Amino acid sequence: MTLDMIPQNVMARVTSVAPADGHSLRLMEMGVVPGAPVRVVKAAPLGDPIHVCVRNYHLALRRAEAKSITVTLHDSGAID
Amino acid sequence: MSAIVKTLNHCSPDPVKVDGSHSLTIALAGNPNAGKTSLFNSLTGLRQKVANYPGVTVESKSGLWSLARHLPPARVVDLPGLYSLDATSLDEEIARDILLRRATNIAIPDVIVVVVDATNLVRNLYLATQLIDTRQRVVIALTMFDRAERSQLKIDTKQLSDALGVPVVPVVARRRRGLEELSRAVLDVIEGPPLEDVRGNGFPLLVENALADPAGRHSKLIKRYALIERIVSDAVEISDQGRLSFSERIDRVVTHKIFGPLILMLVMLLVFQTIFSWASLPMNLIDQVFSALSDSVRTTLPAGVFTDLLADGIIAGVGGVLAFLPQILLLFFFISILEDSGYMARAAFLTDRLMRAVGLHGKAFVPLLSSFACAVPGIMATRTIENPKDRIATIMIAPFMSCSARLPVYTLMIAAFFSGQKVLGVISVGALIILGMYLLGIAVAIVVAWIMKRTILKAPAPPFVMELPPYRVPQLGNVAHTLFARSTVFLKRAGTVILAISILLWALVAFPRAGSSTFLQKERAAQVQNSFAGRAGRLIEPAIKPLGFDWKIGIGLISSFAARETIVSTLSIVYNAGDNPETKSSSLVDALRSAKRSDGSLVWTPLTGLSLMIFFLLACQCMSTVAIVRRETNSWRWPTFMVGYMLVLAYAASFVTYQGGQLLGFR
Numbered sequence: 001m002t003l004d005m006i007p008q009n010v011m012a013r014v015t016s017v018a019p020a021d022g023h024s025l026r027l028m029e030m031g032v033v034p035g036a037p038v039r040v041v042k043a044a045p046l047g048d049p050i051h052v053c054v055r056n057y058h059l060a061l062r063r064a065e066a067k068s069i070t071v072t073l074h075d076s077g078a079i080d
Numbered sequence: 081m082s083a084i085v086k087t088l089n090h091c092s093p094d095p096v097k098v099d100g101s102h103s104l105t106i107a108l109a110g111n112p113n114a115g116k117t118s119l120f121n122s123l124t125g126l127r128q129k130v131a132n133y134p135g136v137t138v139e140s141k142s143g144l145w146s147l148a149r150h151l152p153p154a155r156v157v158d159l160p161g162l163y164s165l166d167a168t169s170l171d172e173e174i175a176r177d178i179l180l181r182r183a184t185n186i187a188i189p190d191v192i193v194v195v196v197d198a199t200n201l202v203r204n205l206y207l208a209t210q211l212i213d214t215r216q217r218v219v220i221a222l223t224m225f226d227r228a229e230r231s232q233l234k235i236d237t238k239q240l241s242d243a244l245g246v247p248v249v250p251v252v253a254r255r256r257r258g259l260e261e262l263s264r265a266v267l268d269v270i271e272g273p274p275l276e277d278v279r280g281n282g283f284p285l286l287v288e289n290a291l292a293d294p295a296g297r298h299s300k301l302i303k304r305y306a307l308i309e310r311i312v313s314d315a316v317e318i319s320d321q322g323r324l325s326f327s328e329r330i331d332r333v334v335t336h337k338i339f340g341p342l343i344l345m346l347v348m349l350l351v352f353q354t355i356f357s358w359a360s361l362p363m364n365l366i367d368q369v370f371s372a373l374s375d376s377v378r379t380t381l382p383a384g385v386f387t388d389l390l391a392d393g394i395i396a397g398v399g400g401v402l403a404f405l406p407q408i409l410l411l412f413f414f415i416s417i418l419e420d421s422g423y424m425a426r427a428a429f430l431t432d433r434l435m436r437a438v439g440l441h442g443k444a445f446v447p448l449l450s451s452f453a454c455a456v457p458g459i460m461a462t463r464t465i466e467n468p469k470d471r472i473a474t475i476m477i478a479p480f481m482s483c484s485a486r487l488p489v490y491t492l493m494i495a496a497f498f499s500g501q502k503v504l505g506v507i508s509v510g511a512l513i514i515l516g517m518y519l520l521g522i523a524v525a526i527v528v529a530w531i532m533k534r535t536i537l538k539a540p541a542p543p544f545v546m547e548l549p550p551y552r553v554p555q556l557g558n559v560a561h562t563l564f565a566r567s568t569v570f571l572k573r574a575g576t577v578i579l580a581i582s583i584l585l586w587a588l589v590a591f592p593r594a595g596s597s598t599f600l601q602k603e604r605a606a607q608v609q610n611s612f613a614g615r616a617g618r619l620i621e622p623a624i625k626p627l628g629f630d631w632k633i634g635i636g637l638i639s640s641f642a643a644r645e646t647i648v649s650t651l652s653i654v655y656n657a658g659d660n661p662e663t664k665s666s667s668l669v670d671a672l673r674s675a676k677r678s679d680g681s682l683v684w685t686p687l688t689g690l691s692l693m694i695f696f697l698l699a700c701q702c703m704s705t706v707a708i709v710r711r712e713t714n715s716w717r718w719p720t721f722m723v724g725y726m727l728v729l730a731y732a733a734s735f736v737t738y739q740g741g742q743l744l745g746f747r
Contacts, residue, residue, distance in 0.1 A: 017298075025166060025297065025298075025301075026163070026543060026545055027545060028298065028301050028302075029163045029164040029166065029206060029301065030163055030203060030545070030547075031202060031203040031206070031305065033301065033302050033305045034302060035305075035306075036305075041328065041331070042331075042335065044335065044340075044429055044430055044432065044433060045335075045336075045337045045338075045340055045341055045430060046433035046434065047433065048432070048433050049429060049432050049433070049442075049544055051331070051335065051429065051548060053328075055200070055202055055203060056199070056200065056325075057199075057200045057203065057547065057550075058327065058328070058331075058547065058548035058549075058550075059545065059546070059547055059548060060425070060428075060429045060432075060544070060545075060546045060547075060548050061543070061544060061545045061546070062432070062436075062543070062544045065543050065544065065545060
C-alpha cells in the first residue's frame with residue numbers, strides 16, 4: 001500500500017521509499033525513511049496535495065510524491 | 081563529488097587564537113523553521129546587514145554578536161535553511177559550500193552553531209550530525225525548548241551532548257534564555273582542545289554524499305537515521321504521545337474543506353484592501369511633499385536647465401521611488417506575519433492544486449495576488465519559491481495582474497468616454513470595463529504561464545514537499561527586521577535604477593530646449609511637443625496608428641514608461657489642459673473629447689479609449705518593475721525579455737481591439 005491510498009488519521013509505518021529520483025532523497029532526508037511513523041491528516045480542499053504527519057512534524061506533499069512511499073498500517077489503529 | 085572528500089580531509093580546524101587580534105566568524109545553520117532567524121535576531125539585535133552572496137540572488141544576512149566583554153564582537157552569518165548537506169536548491173548550495181569551507185570570497189566560519197528544534201529532534205539532528213562529522217567546531221543550540229517542555233518532552237541535554245560529542249545548549253530566543261550559555265559554549269569550543277580528542281565516543285563518521293550511487297546513498301541515510309533514533313530515544317523521555325497537537329487543531333479549521341478557502345479569501349481580501357487603500361494615504365503625502373519641494377526649488381532658484389533638472393528630474397524621481405515604500409512596507413508587514421505564524425505554508429497547501437493547473441507552485445499564489453496592488457512587492461515576494469524556473473515564470477506573469485497604477489488610466493478613459501452609460505439600466509459600463517480588464521489580465525497571465533512552462537522554462541515538475549510548520553505567534557522584532565531589510569534592499573538596489581531612468585526620461589522631455597523656462601503653461605506644451613519625446617512620438621505615429629493612437633498619445637506612451645499613471649499628467653501637458661490638480665481631470669476629459677485630427681475627425685473615440693486601456697493593461701510600462709526584476713533575477717536578460725514580449729502582446733491586443741472594433745462597426 002502506498003501513502004496516497006491509506007485512510008485519514010490511521011497510524012502507519014514507512015516500509016520503503018522508491019529510490020533514484022530527486023524527491024525521494026529529499027523525503028528521506030526529511031525523515032521519511034523505512035520504519036518512520038506516518039499518518040495522513042487530510043487532503044487539501046481540491047483533493048491534492050495531502051497533509052501528513054511524519055515523526056511528529058507536518059508535511060504537505062502531492063499525491064504523485066506520496067505514491068513513491070510504501071507503508072503498512074499500524075495495529076493500534078486510529079487516534080483521537 | 082570527490083571534491084567534498086578532499087575538502088573534508090583538510091577541514092580539521094586550525095587552533096584559533098582568542099585574544100582579540102582575530103575577529104571570529106560564526107555560521108548559523110539549521111533546518112528551515114527551526115528558529116534560526118529568531119535566534120539570529122536575538123544574538124545580533126539591530127547590528128545586522130543584508131546583502132547578496134557574490135554573483136547570485138541569494139540573500140546573505142550577517143550581524144555582530146558580543147560573545148564576551150574582552151573580545152571584539154564576532155560576525156554571525158545566518159545561512160539559508162537546509163535539511164542536509166545534499167543541496168537541491170541554490171540557497172542550500174550556498175549554505176553547504178560555506179559549511180564545507182568550499183566557498184571562496186566568504187569568510188570561513190570558526191564555529192558552526194547548529195540550530196536544532198527541540199520539538200523535532202530526529203529530523204533536525206540529521207543535518208547536525210552531518211556537520212559534526214565534518215570535524216569542524218560545532219555547538220548545538222536547542223531552540224523551542226519551552227515548547228518541548230510544554231509538550232511533555234523531557235530532554236536530557238547532558239546525555240545528548242555526550243552522545244554527540246558537542247555542546248548542546250537549550251535556548252528560548254524570544255525570552256533571551258540560554259544566550260549567555262551559548263556564548264560560553266562557543267568560546268569553550270574555540271579555546272578547547274582539538275576536536276579529535278574530545279570525541280572518541282563511538283559516533284561513526286558517515287560521509288554519504290560523496291557517493292554517486294543512489295542506493296548506497298539511501299542505505300547510508302537510513303543508517304544515520306537509525307543512529308540518531310537511538311541517541312534520541314536514550315536522551316528523551318516522551319510522556320504524552322499521540323495527543324493531537326495544538327497546530328493540528330488549528331488546521332482543522334484553517335485548512336478545512338470549506339472554511340479553509342473562505343479564510344484564505346478573507347485574509348487575502350484584508351491584505352489586498354489594506355495595500356490598496358491604506359497605502360494611498362502615505363503615498364499621497366509623499367507625492368505632496370515632493371511636489372511642494374519641487375515648487376519651492378522653482379521659486380527660489382533662477383529658471384534654467386539646472387533648476388528643471390533638480391525639480392522635475394531628481395526631486396520627482398526620488399519622490400517616485402519613495403512612493404513605492406508604503407506599499408512594500410504594508411505588503412511585507414503582512415507577508416512576514418503570515419510567514420512567521422505558519423499560515424503562508426497553509427496558503428500554498430490550499431492553492432497548490434489550482435496553481436498546478438498552469439504549471440506553477442502553490443507558493444506562487446500570494447505573490448501573484450499581491451501584484452494586483454503592485455507588482456514590485458509581489459515580485460520581491462517570489463523569493464519563497466525555491467525552484468528557479470517556477471520563480472521566473474511567476475515573476476514574468478506578475479505584471480499582468482492589474483495593479484493600482486493602471487486605475488488612473490482606466491478612470492480617465494471611462495470618465496472621458498463611458499461615463500454615465502449603463503447596461504440593463506443598473507450596471508455601469510465603466511465598472512464592467514474595469515472588471516473586464518482585471519479578468520483579461522488574469523487570462524493572459526494563465527496562457528503565458530502555460531506556454532512558458534512548456535517552452536523556455538520547461539522543467540520536470542518540481543516536487544511539492546513542503547513542511548507545514550507549527551503555528552506560532554509572530555514576533556514584532558522579526559517583522560520589524562523583515563520590513564527594514566526589504567525597504568533597504570528596494571531603495572538601494574531598485575531605487576538607483578529608477579532614479580537614473582526618471583532623469584533620462586526627464587531629459588527626453590526637456591531637450592532640446594524651446595525657451596529659457598518651461599514654467600509657463602503654453603511654453604510647456606510647446607516644449608514637450610518639440611522635445612526628443614515629442615519627436616519620438618511623431619516618429620512612432622505610423623506604428624501606433626493602427627491602434628487608434630496619434631503622436632500626442634505616442635508622447636504619453638513614451639513618458640509613461642516611467643510609471644503608467646504619468647500618462648495622465650503628460651496628456652494634460654500636451655493637450656494644454658491646465659495644471660491645476662482641481663480642474664485637471666475635467667478639463668483633460670473635455671480636451672480629449674474635442675481633440676481633432678488635421679482632417680477634422682475626432683482623435684479619441686470610445687474605441688481608442690478601450691484600445692489604450694488594453695495597451696496599458698498588457699504593456700510593461702513600469703521602470704520600477706523592470707528594476708526589481710533586474711535585481712531579483714540578477715541579469716538584464718529577463719527584464720529585457722519581459723518588456724519585449726509584453727510590448728508585443730500589448731500591441732497585438734490593441735491592434736485586434738481597434739481594427740476588429742472598427743470592422744464590427746464600433747467607433
